[in-house]
Amino acid sequence: MCFYLETGYTSLNKTGEELCGDKVESVQKDGFTTVVLADGLGSGVKANILATLTSKILCCMISNNISIEESIETIIQSLPTCKVRGIAYSTFSVIHVNQSGEGFLMEFDNPQVIYYHNKRCEDLKRNEYIICDKKVYKSELHMVEDDMAIMMSDGVLHAGVGKILNFGWGRSDIIKYINRIVDSPMSARCVACNIAAACNDLYLDKPGDDTTVAVVKARKRKRVNLMVGPPVDKEKDDACVAMFLSKEGKKVVCGGTSSQIVARYLNKPLRTSCEFHDKDVPPIGYIEGIDLTTEGVLTLRRLLDLSAKYLSVNDLTPKHSNKKDGASLLGNILFEEATDVEFFVGQSINQAHQGQPIDLTMKLKLVETLSENLKKMGKQVIVNYY
Numbered sequence: 358m359c360f361y362l363e364t365g366y367t368s369l370n371k372t373g374e375e376l377c378g379d380k381v382e383s384v385q386k387d388g389f390t391t392v393v394l395a396d397g398l399g400s401g402v403k404a405n406i407l408a409t410l411t412s413k414i415l416c417c418m419i420s421n422n423i424s425i426e427e428s429i430e431t432i433i434q435s436l437p438t439c440k441v442r443g444i445a446y447s448t449f450s451v452i453h454v455n456q457s458g459e460g461f462l463m464e465f466d467n468p469q470v471i472y473y474h475n476k477r478c479e480d481l482k483r484n485e486y487i488i489c490d491k492k493v494y495k496s497e498l499h500m501v502e503d504d505m506a507i508m509m510s511d512g513v514l515h516a517g518v519g520k521i522l523n524f525g526w527g528r529s530d531i532i533k534y535i536n537r538i539v540d541s542p543m544s545a546r547c548v549a550c551n552i553a554a555a556c557n558d559l560y561l562d563k564p565g566d567d568t569t570v571a572v573v574k575a576r577k578r579k580r581v582n583l584m585v586g587p588p589v590d591k592e593k594d595d596a597c598v599a600m601f602l603s604k605e606g607k608k609v610v611c612g613g614t615s616s617q618i619v620a621r622y623l624n625k626p627l628r629t630s631c632e633f634h635d636k637d638v639p640p641i642g643y644i645e646g647i648d649l650t651t652e653g654v655l656t657l658r659r660l661l662d663l664s665a666k667y668l669s670v671n672d673l674t675p676k677h678s679n680k681k682d683g684a685s686l687l688g689n690i691l692f693e694e695a696t697d698v699e700f701f702v703g704q705s706i707n708q709a710h711q712g713q714p715i716d717l718t719m720k721l722k723l724v725e726t727l728s729e730n731l732k733k734m735g736k737q738v739i740v741n742y743y
Contacts, residue, residue: 359456360502361578361696362390363735365546366571367553368670369512371400372563378404379510379569381670382412384420389460391420391453394571396467396510398446404567407436411447419453425463425495429488450508450571458500458575465493468514471532473505473539478532500575503541505548512568513552517559526559544693545572546667546734547676554673580606581695585653585724586703587614588743597743598622601701602646607690610644612653615703620644635659635682649690651683657723659684660691664730667692691731698731700724700740 366381378400383392393416397407411432418428436447450467454460462470462481472481481496498506516526531552538551549570556568582604588597598619602608610616620627623646630640638659639652663684666672677693678685691698702724728738 358458358502359578360458360500360575362454362456363545363574363576363696364390364392364572365544365549365574366394366569366670367546367549367673369553369557369560369564369568370671371512371565371567372560374401374567376402376405377569378408378567379512380405380408380412381569381571382416384416386420387422389420389453389455390573391416391451392508392571392573393419393449393451394467394508394510394569395447395449396567396569400567407447410436411449415449415451419451425451425493426488429465429491429493433489433491448511452498452506452508452573454498454500454573454575458498458504460498460500462496462498462506463493464496465491468509468511468528469494470496471507471509471528471535473507473535474501476503476536476539476541478535502575502577505539505545505572505574507535507548507552508571508573509552510567510569512564512566513556513570515566516556516564516568518565520561520565521559526556542694544676545574547693548572548574550673550676557673576696578696579694580604580697580699581609581690582606582699582701583609583611583691584615584619584701584703585611585657586720587612587618587705588703589705590743591705593743594618595622597701597703604699606697607648607694608646609649609651609687609690610647611651611656611687614705615653616642616644616650619647623647632681634680635684638682638684641683641686649683649686651687654720654723656683656687657720657727660687661723661727661730663688664692664727664734668730668733691736692734695731695736697737698728698739700728700738702740702742704742 370377378397393412395408395411397404448466451463483494518525549572552570625645628643642650
């Protein structure tokens, strides 16, 4: 079975530092997903440089099938040496896995990766290797659907030291927390954010160390189809809707005119909610056979703001929203559930927008920027224009 290897991470900067001393790098190449979490010595600029060099070098070399021995040797030779301590030091965790879930994990001095399997956390079997006089641990990966590998920097273990907790957030407590809060539909980004937010709470909003959580999750592909606006040629309405409905996966319609066209094609009534769950987002509608029906440009504008917030690796707000407005509901579908998104974008000018600061160019720009943000999240995106 081929999986969608979803990745996501969240970082907290040490209080008073503008740059994080942890760095996550990921790349997809030749059917493999490679993710590196590196933690540079200390904090601030120097730690950021060490972590950035480590993550980029390892990610590049391992994704190009260069041996881990040669990769680690290159790291040791490449990192600048600290004049005070006389060492060039960056810890790291590396995951290299293919679309069948087969691969490996390499760890050097980072907290041991937590593996989530069958709805419970467990430890992976680790084999010790000595490479360039360094102890490195390797684990084989055989991921199945909804398995997750949870990597972290030592800031997670240190969370709460001297504040809420005497000795920090121990591994066993972290595992209990993950077992309690994680469920199958959660995205990798959502899980990473939840753990990082808990760390921030333990730090009382003032992290005493750079703190990063990175997650790799094996997911079944989930497709979402989004129709935005009617075609330029009205005679192509039915053909466009037929193509849209023929696609596998969830169906979302954005825009009043689009909704009317789809409802007419399905010979189903279009019902509109009278509830304003958000004063800035128009109410949603309902069409039998369509998963979500929303207003167009105003909803997309709010959705774009939500996508930018979702992409921020420092944002700690929940990634799955409980709000019931159209933008939040659509955000859950696109950001949390979807792995593949296909847009069906009509380029007809809406007569209802004449004289208003809403035009075709704005709609197309919203779709273009939203599709780019979805790609940054790792989604496969196709945009069709009619």
